[in-house]
Amino acid sequence: MRVFIVHAHPEERSFNGAMTRTAQEALAAAGHEVVVSDLYRMGFDPVSGRRNFTTVRDPAYFRQQAEEAHAAAHDGFAPAIQAEQDKLFWCEALIFQFPLWWFGLPAILKGWVDRVFASGGRIYGGGKWYDRGVFAGKRAMCAATIGGGAPMYSEQGLNGPIGAILFPVNHGIFYFTGFTVIEPFLVHGPARMKDGERAAELERYRRRVLALGTAPTIDYPKLADYDERYVLKAPGSPAADRDGAAGVAPA
Amino acid sequence: MRVFIVHAHPEERSFNGAMTRTAQEALAAAGHEVVVSDLYRMGFDPVSGRRNFTTVRDPAYFRQQAEEAHAAAHDGFAPAIQAEQDKLFWCEALIFQFPLWWFGLPAILKGWVDRVFASGGRIYGGGKWYDRGVFAGKRAMCAATIGGGAPMYSEQGLNGPIGAILFPVNHGIFYFTGFTVIEPFLVHGPARMKDGERAAELERYRRRVLALGTAPTIDYPKLADYDERYVLKAPGSPAADRDGAAGVAPA
Numbered sequence: 001m002r003v004f005i006v007h008a009h010p011e012e013r014s015f016n017g018a019m020t021r022t023a024q025e026a027l028a029a030a031g032h033e034v035v036v037s038d039l040y041r042m043g044f045d046p047v048s049g050r051r052n053f054t055t056v057r058d059p060a061y062f063r064q065q066a067e068e069a070h071a072a073a074h075d076g077f078a079p080a081i082q083a084e085q086d087k088l089f090w091c092e093a094l095i096f097q098f099p100l101w102w103f104g105l106p107a108i109l110k111g112w113v114d115r116v117f118a119s120g121g122r123i124y125g126g127g128k129w130y131d132r133g134v135f136a137g138k139r140a141m142c143a144a145t146i147g148g149g150a151p152m153y154s155e156q157g158l159n160g161p162i163g164a165i166l167f168p169v170n171h172g173i174f175y176f177t178g179f180t181v182i183e184p185f186l187v188h189g190p191a192r193m194k195d196g197e198r199a200a201e202l203e204r205y206r207r208r209v210l211a212l213g214t215a216p217t218i219d220y221p222k223l224a225d226y227d228e229r230y231v232l233k234a235p236g237s238p239a240a241d242r243d244g245a246a247g248v249a250p251a
Numbered sequence: 252m253r254v255f256i257v258h259a260h261p262e263e264r265s266f267n268g269a270m271t272r273t274a275q276e277a278l279a280a281a282g283h284e285v286v287v288s289d290l291y292r293m294g295f296d297p298v299s300g301r302r303n304f305t306t307v308r309d310p311a312y313f314r315q316q317a318e319e320a321h322a323a324a325h326d327g328f329a330p331a332i333q334a335e336q337d338k339l340f341w342c343e344a345l346i347f348q349f350p351l352w353w354f355g356l357p358a359i360l361k362g363w364v365d366r367v368f369a370s371g372g373r374i375y376g377g378g379k380w381y382d383r384g385v386f387a388g389k390r391a392m393c394a395a396t397i398g399g400g401a402p403m404y405s406e407q408g409l410n411g412p413i414g415a416i417l418f419p420v421n422h423g424i425f426y427f428t429g430f431t432v433i434e435p436f437l438v439h440g441p442a443r444m445k446d447g448e449r450a451a452e453l454e455r456y457r458r459r460v461l462a463l464g465t466a467p468t469i470d471y472p473k474l475a476d477y478d479e480r481y482v483l484k485a486p487g488s489p490a491a492d493r494d495g496a497a498g499v500a501p502a
Contacts, residue, residue: 013312014313040298040300046297046298046358046359047291048261048358049261050261061262061264062261062262062265064261101299102361102364102423103423103427104355104356104361104423105355105361106299106361107298107359107361108362110353110355110356110361110362111297114353114358117353130409147316148481149481151480151481152481157482157483158474158477158482159423159481160422164415164418165418165423167415168353168354168355168416171410171411172353172416176353226409229400229402229403230400230402230408230409230410231402231403231405231408232407232408
């Protein structure tokens with residue numbers, strides 16, 4: 001399996017760093033191929049704009065998606081962006097390795113998505129999204145450290161359920177572009193753990209990355225489950241009937 | 252009222268630009284004070300790390316929150332960060348003006364939060380969070396443009412409910428630091444509108460910013476509603492009983 005890890009942490013010796021090294025070593029030892037984009041060490045610039053492109057469609061008015069479509073048609077992505085897109089096309093499994101900052105991706109990783117995930121059919125667009133997405137057949141996973149304890153992120157927890165917090169990433173980035181979404185791998189409060197606990201978490205992570213192909217996934221509805229306004233069809237509704245789904249579904 | 256707009260769009264002539272200009276003009280004409288941080292024009296660097304600080308607590312191992320606490324105690328924030336914190340302390344209402352990119356904040360704005368919202372008691376920490384937060388008494392609002400139509404962001408919509416998509420911002424950034432959260436102001440697909448429709452949306456926004464003090468807000472539970480594990484107390488549970496809430500609440 002070809003695995004692409006996008007790593008976003010400023011401290012090399014952090015627990016995030018240990019997780020990525022664990023994944024690299026375990027996957028390589030098992031004969032898999034691994035590529036890591038270590039965004040802080042690369043000095044990756046996360047600010048999306050004209051710098052994404054070598055081409056210019058409209059010099060007077062910058063429309064991000066129009067410039068993306070133009071660049072996709074004219075091979076006009078900046079080399080740093082093209083290189084990341086190539087890794088995405090190459091991989092069979094994608095891992096985002098990050099500390100949860102302000103209930104989301106660190107900006108360096110959010111901006112990697114803003115810049116690399118371009119429209120115009122290259123990464124999405126033209127009907128290529130969700131289960132018809134460009135990356136259909138590939139798998140993706142969040143591997144995150146979280147400062148607070150698990151109860152705080154439970155269904156009735158103070159910070160909100162972790163599934164809700166990661167929804168914009170799992171559904172909005174991974175599934176949107178076609179990935180099958182693996183359940184996130186979460187480590188709560190590694191800074192407060194004893195060495196033995198940290199080692200146990202790294203062993204748990206080693207087992208997870210070796211099982212990327214079979215790890216449990218999040219089951220989202222398919223495009224065919226939505227009507228022409230992109231609202232979920234109710235079973236038996238006219239919208240559901242229109243394409244025959246309601247008529248032929250077993251009771 | 253003192254209003255602080257954090258503006259994140261690469262194109263000055265965009266609809267986001269028009270919204271911020273509309274807000275500035277309307278608020279100033281009504282006698283309010285307005286400060287705008289136009290992040291793209293400022294060339295704001297959103298990558299959080301040692302560059303946030305002029306002080307160094309531990310040169311060998313970078314721990315973000317420990318460095319933040321150290322900087323808060325020793326007046327050690329970089330001038331660009333200190334300036335933004337000063338605007339936060341100054342304002343009574345905060346507006347994030349942005350296009351929804353990948354179901355979240357553009358990286359330049361996410362990183363503004365990553366860097367400016369520092370722990371150690373300056374912005375949060377030491378028991379200062381949620382309704383006991385540093386910014387309690389202030390109000391905050393997302394003002395966002397969204398490419399897709401409203402049905403796609405409805406409760407059963409393909410992209411997920413907009414309330415769920417903005418939860419990490421509204422609850423995780425605004426409410427976490429004490430702000431009262433105003434219902435987001437959303438404009439769907441301004442690029443596809445006729446000029447008259449765009450003007451009507453700007454007029455709707457003008458009325459909203461003039462009513463920031465009274466606009467509808469999102470009602471979240473209070474810290475007192477959670478038990479010692481930070482899980483919501485069920486009415487009548489031992490945790491709810493412990494501080495007398497269950498005993499004295501009217502039936």
